[in-house]
Amino acid sequence: MSEEALASFVAALDRDAIPDAVADRAGLAIADTVGAILGGTSDPAVAALTAEWAERNGGQSTLFGTAGQRTSAYKAAFCNATAGTVLELDEGHRFAAGHPAIHTLPAVLADGEGSFKRGEELLVAFVAGYEAAVRAARLVVPLTSGYHPHGTWGAVGAAAGVARLREFDADRTLQAMRIAANYAQHTRFAAATEGATVRNGYAGMSNLAGLLAADQAQAGFTGLADGVARHLEPLAGEGLHRDALADGLGETWELEHGYFKRHAACRYTHPVLDGLAALQRDHEIDPADVTAVRVETYPAAAGLDEPHPRNALQAKFSIPFAVGTALTTGETGKAAFTDEALTAAADDIAERVEVTVADDIAERVPDERGARVIIELGEETLTTEVRAARGGEDDPFTEAELKEKFGDLVAPVIGAGQVEDLWTAAREPAAPRVLCTLSRA
Structure with a gap:
C-alpha cells in the first residue's frame, strides 16, 4: 500500500x-x-x-x-x-x-x-x-x-x-x-x-x-x-x-x-501585491488620486474580500486591506500587517477595492495562481497581470x-x-x- x-x-x-x-x-x-x-x-x-x-x-x-x-x-x-x-x-x-x-x-x-x-x-x-x-x-x-x-x-x-x-x-x-x-x-x-x-x-x-x-x-x-x-x-x-x-x-x-x-500576508494576496509593486515601480501613484481598484483573481483568493479587518491576522487575509496598506505605506513586510497598520488611510483605499473571480485565471489553478490588478486614477487606468507570485520555482527569490x-x-x-x-x-x-x-x- x-x-x-x-x-x-x-x-x-x-x-x-x-x-x-x-x-x-x-x-x-x-x-x-x-x-x-x-x-x-x-x-x-x-x-x-x-x-x-x-x-x-x-x-x-x-x-x-x-x-x-x-x-x-x-x-x-x-x-x-x-x-x-x-x-x-x-x-x-x-x-x-x-x-x-x-x-x-x-x-x-x-x-x-x-x-x-x-x-x-x-x-x-x-x-x-x-x-x-x-x-x-x-x-x-x-x-x-x-x-x-x-x-x-x-x-x-x-x-x-x-x-x-x-x-x-x-x-x-x-x-x-x-x-x-x-x-x-x-x-x-x-x-x-x-x-x-x-x-x-x-x-x-x-x-x-x-x-x-x-x-x-x-x-x-x-x-x-x-x-x-x-x-x-x-x-x-x-x-x-x-x-x-x-x-x-x-x-x-x-x-x-x-x-x-x-509579503507578510496570505499567499493568495501575493500576486496582487506583486502586481501593485510593478505598477508602483513604473508609475508615481498618489493614493489620493485612486478612485477605484479592481482585482480579478481565482476563487479561493476572491473570498478574501473583507475591506475592514479588525486585527493583524484578519488583515493578512484581506485583499482590500493588502492593497490599501501597500499603496499608502509602500511596504508589504511585517510592519505593513500589524494592528498599528490598520490606519484610516489604508481603510479608505480598501473601501475602493473590488475583488472578483476571473475565469481565465481560475482555469490555471493550481499550476498558476494569479491576479489582474486595475487601478483607476481619474481618467487614467493602470493595468497589470501576474500569472504566479514571486518566490516559487518559476520566479524564485x-x-x-x-x-x-x-x-x-x-x-x-x-x-x-x-x-x-x-x-x-x-x-x-x-x-x-x-x-x-x-x-x-
Missing part, C-alpha cells in the same frame, strides 16, 4: 540518497523557517504564552527568542511553530496548498535538541518529514470547503520527521504516521478571515501531535490500518488521491517545488533576498551581531542544539 511505501522511504532515507540540490534547498528552507519563527516571537499572545511556559516548566528544548529558557519538547514545538505562522512569512508549497516546513521543523528541532542530534541527522529528518507532509497533503487536496490547511495533514509530516530522527524502522514509522493522522484538526479557514487568532496555533498543534504520535509508536501503540488515508479522508474535497502518498519517492523531491514569501528577509526578522530579537552566525548554522544546518542556542534573545 502507498502508506507502507512512504513509511519505508522515510525509515531508509539517509544523506547519500538526498541529491545535493535538494539538501541545499532544505538548508535554505530551514534557515527561512527559523527566521519566520524568531520574527513571530514578538507577537503579544505568543510572547505571553512563551513567558508563562518558560516560568513554570523545565526541559531540554529551547523556546525561541527567549534568553535561553527551555521547556518540554511538546511545548517548545507548539510555541515555536505558532510563532512561525503569525507573520504569514513561512515557506509554503503550492501543490500542498499549505506550509509543510513549519509543520515539520519545530518538532524535529525540539526533539533533536534534547537528544543531542547532529546537523546531518537534522537535515535528513527535515527532508523526510517535508516529503511525507506534502504527500499527505496531495492525498487530500483540494480540501473540503471551509478547511484551513494548517493543522490538517501536517502532523503526518512532523511524526515522520521525528520518526526518522529517532531511527525508527519502517513499521514503527508507519504506526507514528497513522497515529498522527488521527490527530488532524478540524481547522476552519473562517478563523483566519474573521481574525480569530486560534488559527495561529494550528501548526503548533500539528507539531505537538507529531511528537506525541512518535512517542506513542515508540511505546508500542499501533495505528488504524490504512490510517493515514482513513483519518484524513473527511478533509478530501474531491476524494482521496491514494497514489500521491508514494508517487515519485526518491525521484521527485517536493522540496524543490516549495515557495518562499516576502535570490539567496541574498532571503538572507535580507532573515536579517530583518532576526536582528530585532537576537541582535544584529548574531545574524550571520545563526544564518550559517541554520543554512548548513548545524546540530539542533547549536542552532537553538543561537536563537536566544
